[in-house]
Amino acid sequence: MTIELDRDQRAAAERLARLVDRRGRPIKGARGVYLHGRPGRGKTMLMDRFLATADADRAKRYHFHWFFAELHSAAYETGSIDTAIERLLGTARLVCFDEFHVHDIGDAMLVARMLDALFARRIALVLTSNYPPAQLLPNPLFHDRFLPTIARVVEHLDVLSVDGPTDYRTLPNRDTTRGFAAGRYLVCCVPTESKVGTPPAPAASPARTVTAAGPKVPAEDELSFPTGDRRFTHTVDGDAIAIPTHGRALQGGAADGDAVDVRIGGRALRARAFDGDPVDVPTGGRILLAHAVDDDAIPIPIGDRTLRARAVDGDAITFDFSALCGTPTSAADYVGLTRHFRRWTIRNVPRLREVPPDWAMRLVNLVDVLYDADLELTLCAAAPLPELVGGVVGVPDISRTASRLCEISQAVTAAAG
16 A cells, blocks of 8 residues: 655655665664654654664664563663663664653663663664653653753754644554454443442342362461451361351452452462451461452462453453553553463443543553554443543543554444443
8 A cells, every 4th residue: 555645754754764775774873863743643654664674683673661671671680771771782773662752750760871872882763752852751850850861862863743734543544454453442331430449339248158268277277357346257177268257348459349369478368358347367477468359350460460350261361441550560561461462351441530640541551562562452441532531631641542542443332241
């Protein structure tokens, strides 16, 4: 298919072409390029078309989230950020970063060291970003500390705006048969604002005893569950722990269902909980901490933590929004999960103005990671896309998320389930 470039895109394409010779070999010491503009204006397309003409053995291309995930992993293995950077760059003479951004002061310090290493090696560098250099790390508490790095970016790179009038992701002539665009945007029934991230009110429940399998605990141990000014006590019988709730709820945090994990070291016992007081579970000289999870959740280990998936089917995984984005997950976590799961479904996504900004920011990061990996995403949301992202405050890059979600099929209504 022939692509008709707009004025900004033509200028950027011509400038990128000067980074390599006729054989596609990067020109050592060539002045790099920084492309910036609103989402959907073709920056990534231009970078990828350019890379297709470059010598693949001498070029590396990273999405910024993926690079940081690899950088942290390599730094952990080597014990040195500088060694990690050297490992990732290898013998590359051309490095391209898509969606370059800096929102966090910790990341900013790593970015500064990485750029210094690139500039010192006279590597040709291409960055795409939604932000001009002067708007990187906009937080007024930290922006001044990043000004020297911004100055080095402007010193070493030609800054070009790619900001034409059209968001090309909103156009209908897209291939929706594979990859990210093969997903669906479903408008479903989702809990209201007052319920988001909050355990549902308990239904009337008769007294009952629930048994949770767990590691062998001596039968003579007695576990005492404090709930307010009352205590529930039970004995351990072999591998099973019976928790008499007597109609009362034991709550271990924000829950979508009625189960908690009772952890002993790195292991977990399963226990039921409804709605009530937080519970510490003493056993011998130890304290077991209760964490609320869904009754039918599937534990997904990520690093030293566990996420709770709603369903797993081969390379497909389904999460509730609150279970994935309402917990302290990172873009690096999502990158790790994409190595195992190629088709993603996120359910019960509320209007993002109704949730804490860090929850919405995690969805931004997730969409970035899945989009760059070109993995199928189905989103079950409370409202059509404009309403989903409308009124969101304090979440950088929300406009990029909206633009990217335009690439999956819209305006489909489905019942919650």
